[in-house]
Amino acid sequence: MDLPPHDFDDISRKITTTTGGLPLAIAVIGSSLQGKSKTSWKVTLQKLKSVPNREVFNKLKVSYDMLEAEQQEIFLDIACFFIGKDILHPSYMWKASNYFPEMELLVLTRKSLIKITKDLKFWMHDQLRDLGREIVRCEDINFPENCSRLWEPEFALEVVQRKKVSENLKVIEIYLHEKDSRLLEMLKFEEIDYSIMCKLARGLRMLRTMALIDSWIAKLPKTIGGLESLLELDLTRTRIRKLPASIGNLKKLRKMSMLQAPIKKLPKEIGGLESLLVLDLNYTKITKLPTSIGKLKQLEIVGVIGTMIRELPNAIWMLKNLKVLNAGYFVKIWREKFQVKFRVYLFLGGYSYQRARLGDCPQL
Template sequence: MLCDSYSEFEFIQEIVKEISNSKLNHTPLFVARYPVGINYRAEAIKLLLDIGSKDVRMVGMYGPGGVGKTTIAKAVYNMVYDHFEGCSFLENVRDRFGIFNGGIQLQETLLYEIVGDINLKVSNVYRGINLIKERLCNKRILLILDDVDKLDQIEILIGQCDFFASGSRIILTTRDEHLLASFGKGLSAYKITKLNDHEALELFSLHAFQRNKPEDDYLELTDQVIRYAKGIPLALAIIGADLYGRSEMEWKSALDKYERIPNKEIQQILEISYEGLDETERDIFLDIACFFKGFCKNYVVDILNSCNLYPVIGIQRLIEKCLVTIDRYDKLWMHDLVQQMGREIVRQESPKIPGIRSRLWCYEDAFEVLTKNTGSRKIRGMMICSPEGAKLQLEAKCLEKMKNLKFLLVNNEIPKLPKTIRGVNASNCFSLNSESLSKILLQFGRILGLPQNMACLGVRDDILLDSQSSSRLWQRADLSSWVPRHKFFEFKSEFRESQYWLRDYYDDDTPCDCHVIIPGNKIPKWVNHESVGSSISLWVGSELPTFALCVAFCVADEDEYDFVCVVDIFTNGHKRTLVKKFFFEMHCDHQWFYGASHRLLQEEVGNLIQGDRNHVEISCKISCWTSETGGEIAPTIARMGVHVNCICGLHNSVISHENHDELVQPRGNRISKRILHQRLKPFLPRCCCFILRKLYHTLYPIRSTSGRPLLKARKISSKRKRPLVARSSNCL
C-alpha cells in the first residue's frame, strides 16, 4: 500500500515537473522597453526560418555592435517558440565561453532548458557534445545562440547542425559576417541595418521625453543627437535616458562632451569588436579611424602595405567584422561612433600627454607636440591639417624624437622627416615650399643611396629628338584608355596579385622604393635628364645605378581623376616593368617622385646589363584612367625627368634648395651647333644622314607659336664626315 502510494506520488511529481518544464520553455522573453523598428525586421527573419518546412534550418543575423541583433532575436523567439517541442535562448555566448568551464556551463543550460533535468551534469565538453546529441536527437527544437564569434563555440553546442530532429530551427547572431560564410548554403544570412531617421527620432524621443516626438524647445538639440548616433539603437537609448529631464544648458554641455569623449556604456559595447582583432588588424582599424576614413581603399592599402600591416586581408576582416564599409567608389567608411571608439582607444593611451600616443589626428594636439618638441617613439602616424589661413612654422628637429613615425599627412610646410618614412603624399599641399621639398628628396636620396652630385654631357635646356622616338615626344590625350569608374576599381584585385604591388622593406629594414607626390607640373633644375614627353634615354656603365624619377601629370582642374601609371625600363632593348602606381582623387597637376633602391634594380634588370656601356630607356605611360565627368579630358604625362649617375658626359647636377617658382620655369639659351655636335658625337650611329638645323625652347616643342615645325632637317652630303642626329629625351 505504501509502495503504491509512493509510486503514485512519484508519478504526480513527474507530471508537475513536465508541466513546469513546458511552461519554462514556452514563456516569452522581454524584448525592449520601446521596440521601435523591431517588428518588420523580426518578420523578415521569420520568413527565412520557414516554420512549415520539415528540414533543419539555420539563419544568421550579423551587424555591428549596438545595432539591435539580440533584441530582434528575442522578438523572433516570441513569434515562433510555441511551434517547437523545446526552446532555448543562450545569450552572450562569446562572453560565457571566456570564463572557466564556460562551454560546459552552456551545454548544461541547453540540456536543462530542453530536457528539463536539473541534475543532468556534463564532465567535459566532448562528453557534453555526445550527451546533447543523445538527448535532443528526437526533439524538434528552437535554439538561438546569441553573440557568437568563433566556429568552435557553435560546434560545441550543435555539432554540424545534425543533432536535432527535422523541423528544428537554429538562429545565430554575430558581428562577424565571415563566420556565417563557414556554413555555406546551409545557412541564410541577414544583415541587421541601422534605424532610419524617422525610427531613430521616435526611439530617442521615447527615452528622452517619454513620448514619440521631441519637445519644441529641444528640436535643434535632438537633431544634433540623431546626427551623432546615426541610427544605432544602443546609442539613442543610452543618450536619451541620460538626457531625460535635463535643462537645455545641460543638454548642450553633454553633447559637447559626447563629441570629444564617447559615453562609456556605448564605448564598451563597440570595443568588443575591436578586442576580437589581432595585432595588425587593430593597427589597420586605428589608422583608418584616425586618418583614412573617406579615402580610396587602394590608396590606404598602398600606405599600410608599406608599413607591413597586410592591409588586403586586414581590411577585409574589418569589413566582415562590420567595422568598416566600402562604398561604390571604393572608399573606406565607418560609422561615426565606431570611428570615435577607435580614436578614444588611442586617446586613452595617454589622456593628458598627446606626445606619447600612437597617433595624432587633432590639429591642436599635433600643434602642441610639434611646437614644444614633445614627440616620442610611440607616435606612428600624424596628421597636420591646419585651419584655413593658419600658418604653422616648424623647426627641422620637431620630428626628431619620432623614430617610429610611419606616415605624415600634411597641408603645410614639411619638416625634416624620420628615416622610417618612405612615402609622402602632399598632392593637396599647395603651400609646400622648395626648402621643404628639397628636404624630402634629399632624405630619400640618402635612404636609397642616391649621390647628390651627378654628371651628364647632355643639356637640359633643349629637347632633342631622333626619328625613332619623336612620336613619343608628347603623350596626347588618350581617350581609349578611359574605363568606367566601377571598372577601374575592379583592376585592384588583379593589381594586388601582381609582382608590381608596392614593395615592402628588406630584411635589414632598408626600403625597396620611395614615393613623393606634390602639386605642380615642372621638373626641378637639379634633375639631370629631362623630356617633354614620357620617355628618357641614357647610357650607364657596367651596373645600373640608383636613380630618382620625376613624372609631371596634367589634369583638368574641374575634374577628379584616378589613374594608373606604369614605369618600364628598356635595357639594351629588353623591356622590364619596374612599378605600377595607382593615383586617386587627383584634382590638379602634380608631380610624382619615385626612387628604386640599388638592390631592387639589380633584382629586376641586373641580368640585362652587358659590358661597360649599356643603353637604358625609362618610359612611363598611363595605362588606364577614369574621372567623375566620364572621360571627356584625359590626364597626360606632360614631362618627366631622371636624376641618375650616368656615363653620358660631364655636366654636373646637384640637388639644391631652389626657389619654388623656378620649379615651374623653363630655362635656357639655345645650344650652338658646334657644342651640340661635340656633345652628341659619341652616341651617333655612323649611318646617320640627318641634322637638326633649329631648336626652339617652348613648353611643348612640336610647333612654334607661328605654327611652323620647330625641328627642320636637311640631308648631309656624302662629303660631310661629321654625322649628327639628336636623340629623343637623351641626356636632357
C-alpha cells in the same frame, strides 16, 4: 516601445544622428536619458559631440578588443586620419607594415566598424570614429603628446614646436588652410626649422606618415634620412625648393608628394627609394628627372603634369612595374624607348592612352 515626449523630437533626432544611428549606442543612451529633463538631454548631446559616452564607449570597445592587432591598428588609422580619404595610399602604408589590408578591411567591413563607399573612400560612424580616437587618447591621458597618433593640426603643430615629440609617434599630420591665419602666422618665420625637424627625424623609429601639407616649411634637415620606418612623406604646397641627399635613405618609403611645391631639382640619391610606389611631382618647378629614377623598380605611378619637363630619361621606360604616367602634353614620348612590358596608362594634356594603343598618341 517607449518614445521621447513630443517636444523632445528635435533633440532626439540630433542624438540619434550623433551616435551614427548605431542601435547599441541608441539603446544605451536612450535608457540613460529616460525620465530626464530636456537640459540633461542637451548636456548629453554636447558630451556625445566631444567625448564618447563612457558606457557606450565600453560597449563598442568590445568589438574593437575582439580584433587582431593588425586590424586594430588599421581601425585606429582610419578613425584618426582616413575618413573620407581614398583607400589606395593607406593600403600602401599598411602593406609596408607587413599587414594584409585587403583581408583586414574585409573583416572591419563585415563587423560594421567601417564602410567603403562606391568611389572607394573610407566612411565610419561618428561614434566609431570617436571610439578610435578615444582609444588613442587613453594611451596617455596626462601627456597626449606621447600618443601614437596626432590628428589635430593645431595640437600636432604645438607638439612639434615645443619639441615634445614622443618616440611612440607613428603618424603626424599638420594640414593648414589659408583660413587658419593664426597657425600660418605661427609658421611664418619657419618655426618648424632644423632644430625642430631634427627632433622629428632623430629617434622616431616608429613614424610611418609625415604630412606637412600647406605648411611654410622651406627646408628638410639631413637627418630626415633617419626616419627608417617612414612610409609616406607629403610635402604638398610647402616652400621646399631642395631635398637633402639623405632622402635616399628612406628605404621603406612608399609614397612621396611634392605637389605644387617650388622644388626645381631632385637629387640623384632619389634612386635609393627602393620601395617607392608613387611619386607626385605635379605642378612643381622641376625641369628634368635624374637618370637614377630608373632604380625605382617598384614605382607604379609618376606624375609630372604642370612641370617644365619636356623629355623623360631613357631609364624610366625600363620600369617594369610602372602603371600610370601623368605627363604634360608637351612631354616627348618616343615609341622606340617605350619598353615597359606591362600595361601603362599615359595621361597627356587631358588625354589618356593605354599601352596597347600607343600608336594612337599624336606624339608617338
